[in-house]
Amino acid sequence: MDYRTGQRIVAETARRTESRYGNRPTMKDVAARAGVGLKTVSRVVNGEPGVTPDTERRVQEAIDALGFRRNDSARVLRKGRTASIGLVLEDLADPFYGPLSRAVEEVARAHGALLINGSSAEDPDREQELVLALCARRVDGLVIIPAGDDHRYLEPEIKAGVATVFVDRPAGQIDADVVLSDSFGGARDGVAHLIAHGHRRIGFIGDMPRIHTSAERLRGYRAAMEDAGIPVEDAWMSLGVTDPQRVRKAAEDMLSGPSPVTAIFAGNNRVTVTAVRVIAEGSRPVALVGFDDIELADLLQPGVTVVAQDAAQLGRTAAERLFRQLDGSLVLPERIELPTRLITRGSGELPPSD
Amino acid sequence: MDYRTGQRIVAETARRTESRYGNRPTMKDVAARAGVGLKTVSRVVNGEPGVTPDTERRVQEAIDALGFRRNDSARVLRKGRTASIGLVLEDLADPFYGPLSRAVEEVARAHGALLINGSSAEDPDREQELVLALCARRVDGLVIIPAGDDHRYLEPEIKAGVATVFVDRPAGQIDADVVLSDSFGGARDGVAHLIAHGHRRIGFIGDMPRIHTSAERLRGYRAAMEDAGIPVEDAWMSLGVTDPQRVRKAAEDMLSGPSPVTAIFAGNNRVTVTAVRVIAEGSRPVALVGFDDIELADLLQPGVTVVAQDAAQLGRTAAERLFRQLDGSLVLPERIELPTRLITRGSGELPPSD
DNA sequence: TAGAGCCTGGACAACGTTGTCAGATGCGGG
DNA sequence: CCCGCATCTGACAACGTTGTCCAGGCTCTA
Numbered sequence: 049m050d051y052r053t054g055q056r057i058v059a060e061t062a063r064r065t066e067s068r069y070g071n072r073p074t075m076k077d078v079a080a081r082a083g084v085g086l087k088t089v090s091r092v093v094n095g096e097p098g099v100t101p102d103t104e105r106r107v108q109e110a111i112d113a114l115g116f117r118r119n120d121s122a123r124v125l126r127k128g129r130t131a132s133i134g135l136v137l138e139d140l141a142d143p144f145y146g147p148l149s150r151a152v153e154e155v156a157r158a159h160g161a162l163l164i165n166g167s168s169a170e171d172p173d174r175e176q177e178l179v180l181a182l183c184a185r186r187v188d189g190l191v192i193i194p195a196g197d198d199h200r201y202l203e204p205e206i207k208a209g210v211a212t213v214f215v216d217r218p219a220g221q222i223d224a225d226v227v228l229s230d231s232f233g234g235a236r237d238g239v240a241h242l243i244a245h246g247h248r249r250i251g252f253i254g255d256m257p258r259i260h261t262s263a264e265r266l267r268g269y270r271a272a273m274e275d276a277g278i279p280v281e282d283a284w285m286s287l288g289v290t291d292p293q294r295v296r297k298a299a300e301d302m303l304s305g306p307s308p309v310t311a312i313f314a315g316n317n318r319v320t321v322t323a324v325r326v327i328a329e330g331s332r333p334v335a336l337v338g339f340d341d342i343e344l345a346d347l348l349q350p351g352v353t354v355v356a357q358d359a360a361q362l363g364r365t366a367a368e369r370l371f372r373q374l375d376g377s378l379v380l381p382e383r384i385e386l387p388t389r390l391i392t393r394g395s396g397e398l399p400p401s402d
Numbered sequence: 403m404d405y406r407t408g409q410r411i412v413a414e415t416a417r418r419t420e421s422r423y424g425n426r427p428t429m430k431d432v433a434a435r436a437g438v439g440l441k442t443v444s445r446v447v448n449g450e451p452g453v454t455p456d457t458e459r460r461v462q463e464a465i466d467a468l469g470f471r472r473n474d475s476a477r478v479l480r481k482g483r484t485a486s487i488g489l490v491l492e493d494l495a496d497p498f499y500g501p502l503s504r505a506v507e508e509v510a511r512a513h514g515a516l517l518i519n520g521s522s523a524e525d526p527d528r529e530q531e532l533v534l535a536l537c538a539r540r541v542d543g544l545v546i547i548p549a550g551d552d553h554r555y556l557e558p559e560i561k562a563g564v565a566t567v568f569v570d571r572p573a574g575q576i577d578a579d580v581v582l583s584d585s586f587g588g589a590r591d592g593v594a595h596l597i598a599h600g601h602r603r604i605g606f607i608g609d610m611p612r613i614h615t616s617a618e619r620l621r622g623y624r625a626a627m628e629d630a631g632i633p634v635e636d637a638w639m640s641l642g643v644t645d646p647q648r649v650r651k652a653a654e655d656m657l658s659g660p661s662p663v664t665a666i667f668a669g670n671n672r673v674t675v676t677a678v679r680v681i682a683e684g685s686r687p688v689a690l691v692g693f694d695d696i697e698l699a700d701l702l703q704p705g706v707t708v709v710a711q712d713a714a715q716l717g718r719t720a721a722e723r724l725f726r727q728l729d730g731s732l733v734l735p736e737r738i739e740l741p742t743r744l745i746t747r748g749s750g751e752l753p754p755s756d
Numbered sequence: 757t758a759g760a761g762c763c764t765g766g767a768c769a770a771c772g773t774t775g776t777c778a779g780a781t782g783c784g785g786g
Numbered sequence: 787c788c789c790g791c792a793t794c795t796g797a798c799a800a801c802g803t804t805g806t807c808c809a810g811g812c813t814c815t816a
Contacts, residue, residue: 072562074772085796090774098794115558120538121484122772124475125801132518132539141504141714143497143697150495153521162535164486164518167507181516184474185486204469208426321698328701343497344675344698347682360495428802439766444804452764476802479771 073114082110093118124186132156133189133211133370134182135165136175144317144340144359145193148215151363152191159371161188170259172196183210189370191215191363197258199224211373215366217260218383225373227366227384229357231261231339234388235268236275238337238355239313241390243276246400247311247335249284251302253295253323254315256288265315265339284309295322303330310400311335317342324352324395335398337390346393353396356389427468436464447472478540486510487543487565487724488536489519490529498671498694498713499547502569505717506545513725515542524613526550537564543724545569545717551612553578565727569720571614572737579727581720581738583711585615585693588742589622590629592691592709593667595744597630600754601665601689603638605656607649607677608669610642619669619693638663649676657688664754665689671696678706678749689752695745705747715740 075089082089084103091099092107099107110116124130135152137145153163164182168175175195179202182190189211192199197220206212206224213225242250252269255262266287273280283305286298299322302309312327312334314320320338327334338345341356365384372378429443436443438457445453446461453461464470478484489506491499507517518536522529529549533556536544543565546553551574560566560578567579596604606623609616620641627634637659640652653676656663666681666688668674674692681688692699692708699706719738726732 076772079796086772087774087796087798088794091795094774100794103794115562117534117537117559117562119479119540119772121475121478121540122801123774125473125479125772125803126774128801130475139504140494140507141501143500146497146500147495150493150521153494153519157520162518162520162539164516165507166511166516167504180471183471185516186473186475205471208469208471324698324701342698344678344696344702347678347702348698349703430802433766440802441767441804442765445765448804454764457764473802476771477804479773479802480804482771 072119073116074119075116078107078110078114078116081114082106129188130186131160132162132164132185132187133191133367134179134185134187135163135191136168136178136182137165137193138170138195139167140165142317143343146359148193148359148363151360152367155364155367155371159374168193168195170195172198176201179205188374189213191366191370192219193217194219196220197260211370213366213370213373215362223381225366225369225378225381225383227362227369228386229261229362230385230388231264232268232271234355234357234390235265235313235315235339236272237268237388237390238339238353238396239269239272240275241353241392241396242311242313242335242337243272243278245311245335245397248276248278248400249281249307249309249311250278251284251286251299251309251312252315253286253289253298253302253312253319255290255319262287262315269313281307283307290316290318292318292322295319296326299323299326303334309334310402311337311396311398314338316340320352320354324348332401333398334401335396337396339388341391345391348395350395350398351393353390353392353394356391358386358389361386426473427470428473429470431468432461432464432470435468436460483542484540485514486516486518486539486541487545487721488533488539488541489517489545490522490532490536491519491547492524492549493521494519496671497697500713502547502713502717505714506721509718509721509725522547522549524549526552530555533559542728543567545720545724546573547571548573550574551614565724567720567724567727569716577735579720579723579732579735579737581716581723582740583615583716584739584742585618586622586625588709588711588744589619589667589669589693590626591622591742591744592693592707592750593623593626594629595707595746595750596665596667596689596691597626597632599689599751602630602632602754603635603661603663603665604632605638605640605653605663605666606669607640607643607652607656607666607673609644609673616641616669623667635661637661644670644672646672646676649673650680653677653680657684663688664756665691665750665752668692670694674706674708678702686755687752688755689750691744691750693742699745700747702749704749704752707744707746707748707750710743710745712740712743 075086079086079089089107092104133156135149149165156163166178168178172195183205192214193216194214199219200221215227218226254266257263284302289295289298312323314323317340320342323336327336338352338354341354345352345354429440433440433443443461446458487510489503503519510517520532522532526549537559546568547570548568553573553576569581572580608620611617638656643649643652666677668677671694674696677690681690692706695708695710699708
């Protein structure tokens with residue numbers, strides 16, 4: 049008995065010492081100070097009815113005096129919903145994802161939710177790790193730009209009620225909502241545009257074909273070439289390169305081989321930027337169409353013709369669908385494909401140089 | 403009694419119905435299935451020692467079978483730390499903030515923390531709302547790019563132990579860690595660069611002076627002009643405009659007034675982009691130096707000379723400081739100023755055109 | 757073989773909030 | 787003057803986890 053009492057005093061002292069820094073007032077503290085019950089504080093904090101103005105004022109004063117802030121962790125534990133959603137993308141530093149993320153955030157905000165986001169760095173393991181960490185935090189929903197191609201690990205989560213929407217690329221091995229740009233159609237149109245301007249030897253530089261958008265764009269390229277009856281040479285295609293040096297090498301190779309290309313179709317914004325550089329350094333004009341719009345593209349000489357997708361619209365559409373899942377107004381997974389838009393600015397309209 | 407029993411049955415039924423969708427297994431469920439105690443499950447989940455391999459296997463099987471995922475809200479409630487930090491910035495869609503955010507995320511990840519971020523849209527009220535929402539979720543720390551100039555509302559939070567670092571602009575009315583770029587020095591150097599190339603009538607287009615960086619850059623502009631003994635005319639300065647149309651108007655005005663400028667110093671990346679456009683449309687060459695680097699700046703004709711700041715480094719520095727606060731290895735708030743770098747690419751070296 | 761000491765497992769309280777329900781208070785009418 | 791009713795307030799359990807502490811079974815030694 050003495051021993052236990054001693055223990056308690058030690059614990060109490062430790063707690064009090066620590067409380068100067070790191071312990072926050074709780075509703076109980078507020079209640080004690082205001083001389084009311086715990087639940088009354090809860091009512092005031094949440095704006096529930098049934099509190100006299102006088103009582104409310106006393107409680108409010110105590111709240112202000114103590115600097116009380118409701119602990120949402122406890123609230124979540126009780127209520128079950130966190131009012132937060134997770135966004136997993138590839139790299140927030142990529143200018144394509146900034147507007148997308150912002151759009152998701154705005155929709156979340158309109159629904160009173162916060163956004164937690166993480167970058168997968170195009171690594172499937174890291175994607176899974178992130179997604180599961182978000183699930184452990186009990187986000188209400190997930191917007192995922194997948195890096196991996198197997199999302200069966202999400203099945204228990206989805207079954208448990210986590211709303212899920214995939215963006216930019218479809219989910220692997222599971223049936224889920226997907227919002228995509230029309231990569232195939234966009235690429236086909238872009239390449240057809242080059243063909244229409246007289247090109248026949250057209251290069252394609254894209255990311256790894258295991259990435260759905262890359263594969264689709266490659267398919268679009270092939271389709272356009274085939275439609276025009278042009279056989280594609282292997283030397284015209286570079287797949288899986290994305291870092292500037294290797295893109296540079298790939299572009300230089302296609303421009304200098306035995307049957308050099310007269311035009312390049314760039315599979316994404318980063319490739320486009322590097323391609324612009326390589327072409328600008330070369331002496332002869334090379335036509336270029338890029339997938340994804342890039343800033344200042346209109347100010348270059350010539351302006352860069354692009355197949356633009358609306359990143360913000362992609363994010364908005366996905367987030368709205370997510371919240372409709374949460375409302376319960378959605379039942380069956382769907383695949384939504386947003387159109388792309390060819391923006392001609394000059395580089396895609398250059399005639400072949402030979 | 404009957405009534406209460408009735409109630410209970412209704413509740414039970416509702417719960418069971420719902421449980422197919424929306425209720426997740428808990429450690430208790432896992433324990434029951436594995437035939438062990440609650441705490442044993444906790445030990446397995448957290449990799450704590452003191453569990454026989456055989457027991458561990460049984461527990462693990464139950465976890466997999468039920469699709470159990472630890473509820474971090476409950477964990478947080480118990481442990482006090484959330485392993486998450488908040489980042490409040492102006493607009494994630496702005497290319498300046500993408501790399502910054504990503505850098506913060508990487509540091510957080512290295513410390514096992516998740517990043518919750520929000521955009522203030524340069525609105526002080528929204529900033530406060532966001533910050534307090536983050537505090538309610540008990541983030542361990544906050545990285546804030548302030549929109550407002552009074553942060554006294556944060557005092558109770560900081561006192562309660564929320565680590566806080568301000569980035570890009572200093573905190574208002576409170577003493578806190580700040581990580582900044584040297585806006586004053588950078589702007590002064592940039593303007594001096596123009597002066598060194600023979601310019602005397604130099605325009606300045608910047609954001610609202612209530613934003614610290616804008617004020618500092620304006621001060622740098624004035625200092626450089628004063629150092630060179632050049633009196634500044636009001637018509638050369640445009641403050642508080644940031645949307646493209648108004649920047650355009652401002653630039654056109656300075657270029658066509660009674661004493662037109664021969665060079666423009668652009669106060670931030672968005673202004674720079676618009677200035678490039680206006681200048682490109684005009685007939686006579688106008689020199690330009692911009693604050694913040696922009697993508698493709700080197701490919702324009704002429705290349706855009708800029709005063710570059712390292713957004714990623716800003717974020718990294720701030721986040722590292724944040725975690726050092728959390729380690730307890732930091733005591734006094736400090737102000738860290740990172741240098742800027744003048745990158746000459748052509749536009750800033752053009753001679754005056756008259 | 758008994759006792760000491762270690763290892764494993766489990767019962768229980770606590771974290772801070774909210775939902776439920778019952779008690780207290782005040783008011784008007786019979 | 788008392789009762790019924792409406793309004794306001796508070797006690798208590800529960801959410802799912804972790805820390806503390808104790809019990810029981812084991813091994814090892816004297």
